Every structure is written in structure tokens, then in C-alpha cells.
Amino acid sequence: MNQRYRWPTIGVHWLTVLLIIAAYVLATILEDMTLSPQKLKLYSWHKWVGITVLFLLPLRLLFRFLDPLDHRAGLTALEVKASAAVHGVIYLLLIAVPMFGWLHSSAAGFPVVWLGVLPLPDLVGKDKALAEVFKELHEGSVNLLIALVVLHAAAALYHHHIRRDGVLARMVPWLSKK
Amino acid sequence: MRFLLTLAFFAAIASSTLSSTTASAQDWKVDYRNSQIAFIIKQMNVPVEGGFARYSVKAAFDAAKPEQGTFQVELDIASIDTGSEEGDGEAKRPAWFDTARYPKARFVSKSIKRNNAGSFTVNGDLTLKGRTRPLSVPVVMTPQRGGGWLVSGRAVMKRSQFDIGGGEWADPTVVADDLEARFKILLNP
Numbered sequence: 001m002n003q004r005y006r007w008p009t010i011g012v013h014w015l016t017v018l019l020i021i022a023a024y025v026l027a028t029i030l031e032d033m034t035l036s037p038q039k040l041k042l043y044s045w046h047k048w049v050g051i052t053v054l055f056l057l058p059l060r061l062l063f064r065f066l067d068p069l070d071h072r073a074g075l076t077a078l079e080v081k082a083s084a085a086v087h088g089v090i091y092l093l094l095i096a097v098p099m100f101g102w103l104h105s106s107a108a109g110f111p112v113v114w115l116g117v118l119p120l121p122d123l124v125g126k127d128k129a130l131a132e133v134f135k136e137l138h139e140g141s142v143n144l145l146i147a148l149v150v151l152h153a154a155a156a157l158y159h160h161h162i163r164r165d166g167v168l169a170r171m172v173p174w175l176s177k178k
Numbered sequence: 179m180r181f182l183l184t185l186a187f188f189a190a191i192a193s194s195t196l197s198s199t200t201a202s203a204q205d206w207k208v209d210y211r212n213s214q215i216a217f218i219i220k221q222m223n224v225p226v227e228g229g230f231a232r233y234s235v236k237a238a239f240d241a242a243k244p245e246q247g248t249f250q251v252e253l254d255i256a257s258i259d260t261g262s263e264e265g266d267g268e269a270k271r272p273a274w275f276d277t278a279r280y281p282k283a284r285f286v287s288k289s290i291k292r293n294n295a296g297s298f299t300v301n302g303d304l305t306l307k308g309r310t311r312p313l314s315v316p317v318v319m320t321p322q323r324g325g326g327w328l329v330s331g332r333a334v335m336k337r338s339q340f341d342i343g344g345g346e347w348a349d350p351t352v353v354a355d356d357l358e359a360r361f362k363i364l365l366n367p
Contacts, residue, residue, distance in 0.1 A: 044222040
């Protein structure tokens with residue numbers, strides 16, 4: 001199994017990872033800040049990054065479709081199921097987390113203007129109680145996403161170090177050149 | 179002949195309408211439940227809406243000649259709603275409205291110009307944070323059932339002219355300098 005994904009697939013995968021880390025770090029900094037111009041900037045950047053993750057998703061699905069690898073090779077039936085389930089839920093969360101953030105922003109009365117240029121429509125009207133619900137869902141879903149990403153990374157490392165089957169190298173091509 | 183009769187009929191209506199509306203300027207009652215004073219300000223290019231919960235309006239004019247009337251608006255700045263609690267707290271601090279020293283803002287009309295049917299320009303002085311600047315407000319007056327008026331309009335001003343949001347907040351790329359006020363005031367006879 002010395003196949004690997006093509007560069008566009010690898011590129012958007014790792015770009016998504018970087019964006020998620022950036023959005024999470026921005027959110028963590030934001031939480032402890034009192035209102036200031038800097039906080040308003042970080043808030044906007046957080047939203048821009050999150051919406052970018054959402055916008056990248058169709059591209060990722062397209063690349064996955066155009067650039068398919070055999071996900072079953074060398075796996076037991078249970079492993080195939082577990083892998084498909086984790087990937088499926090991660091994809092769903094890559095939609096859900098930014099969507100809940102967008103919904104929270106709309107309900108809180110703050111429209112989202114992507115990169116400060118593209119105004120996105122408000123998904124719901126201003127509603128404080130609803131805003132709180134979406135905030136909880138945004139936080140809850142991102143925690144689940146991180147847990148699954150950790151599981152996903154652990155599985156990749158297991159394949160690389162224990163199984164030595166080249167699964168990780170499909171997404172990290174420079175590993176296979178050693 | 180028929181034409182002349184029709185003409186005479188309309189002339190009669192017109193004169194009766196005129197005579198009934200030549201009463202002198204009256205004070206109008208404000209229906210606060212159906213009135214609103216709001217504002218829009220861009221933060222990081224995001225239009226964010228806010229408003230004032232408490233204000234008082236004094237309107238005195240003759241329905242036939244609003245351009246001879248007077249308008250006066252007083253805002254209770256502490257009743258500001260910026261869209262978020264931390265925003266409301268920040269807005270009252272000295273860098274913004276400094277409500278401890280300047281609890282009220284006031285607009286007083288000085289002259290009113292009739293543009294066309296129902297459309298006027300109200301020129302007056304806006305006093306905000308102790309600074310008085312001239313402000314020109316385009317206003318639309320829509321007659322209501324029962325003889326009332328809906329007075330609505332919007333006016334753009336620059337917050338820097340009133341020292342609203344100085345210091346670290348001065349950067350207009352974060353909070354825009356342009357501030358748009360929107361209002362609709364329902365007046366009953």
C-alpha cells in the first residue's frame with residue numbers, strides 16, 4: 001500500500017487542521033478578554049476562520065470523490081465500520097460546528113461578514129435565548145469534534161507505528177520517502 | 179358643463195380642506211410603544227444594530243405647515259442597547275458616552291424645509307457628550323388614520339465629531355466613524 005493522496009487532497013486536509021487549531025486558539029483567547037477593539041478583531045477572525053472551514057468542505061468532499069483510495073485494504077470488517085463512522089461524524093461536525101457558530105452569531109444580533117467583505121445572510125432573527133442555545137451547541141459540538149480528531153490522529157499513529165501499513169503516509173507523503 | 183361642475187366640486191373640497199387645517203401649531207402626543215430610535219454602526223465592517231429604550235420627543239406643528247413647526251428629541255443615554263451586555267457597559271464609560279457626566283443627548287430643530295409631498299429636511303443642533311454640532315435630518319411624514327403622523331428618517335453622523343469612542347477605540351477600521359441613526363416616531367393628535 002504505497003499509494004498516497006494527491007496534493008490538493010492533502011493540502012485541504014492539513015489546511016483544515018490548521019484552521020481548526022487557529023479558530024480554537026482564537027476562541028480560547030477571546031473567552032477571557034474584556035471588550036476591546038482587539039477582542040472585536042479576534043471575534044471577527046474567529047468567524048472568518050470557521051466559515052472558511054465550512055466553505056472548504058465541499059472542496060474536500062470533491063477531492064475525496066475524485067481521489068479515492070481503498071479504505072478497506074488490510075482492515076477487519078469492524079475496523080472498516082469504525083473508520084467510516086469516525087470519518088462520517090467528523091465530516092458532519094465540520095458542517096455543524098461552524099453552522100452553530102453562524103446561528104449563534106445571527107441569533108445574538110451580530111451578522112457574519114466573511115473576511116470583512118462578504119456579508120452572509122442572518123440564519124435566524126435576533127433572539128437572546130436562542131443565541132444561548134446555539135452557543136452551547138457550538139461549544140459542545142467543537143468538543144466532540146476535537147475528541148474525534150484526537151481519535152482519528154491516534155488511529156493514524158497506530159497504523160504508522162504499530163501496523164506500519166503506510167496509511168498515515170497517504171496523507172503525510174514525506175513519511176514514505178524515508 | 180359636467181367638467182365645470184366637477185371642477186367646482188373639487189375646488190369646494192380643496193377650500194374646505196384648507197380651511198379646516200389652518201389651525202395653529204399643535205403639540206402632538208407621542209405613541210412610544212410604536213416608536214423607535216435605533217442606530218447602526220459597523221464593527222469590523224459588520225453592521226450592528228442598537229437603540230435607546232428611553233427618550234422623549236416634543237413635536238409641535240400645524241399639520242398643514244409642518245415646516246413651521248419644531249421638533250425636540252431627548253435621549254436617555256444610559257438606556258442604550260448596543261446588542262450585547264458588555265457593549266452596553268462599555269458604551270457608558272468615559273471613552274464612549276460618559277453617561278455619568280453626560281446622561282442626556284438632545285436634538286433641537288432650528289428650521290424645517292419642505293422638499294416635496296411628505297418629505298422634509300429638519301436642520302437642527304445635536305448635543306451629544308456635551309458637544310453641539312449641526313445636523314441635517316431627512317424626514318418622511320406619513321399621515322395615519324385618525325389624523326396622526328408617522329415621522330421617520332435616518333441621519334448619518336461621525337462619532338469622532340462628538341468624541342464618542344476615543345482612545346483605543348478611535349481606530350475606524352474596527353468601529354466605523356460613521357454612525358447611522360434611524361427613527362420612527364408615531365404622533366397622535
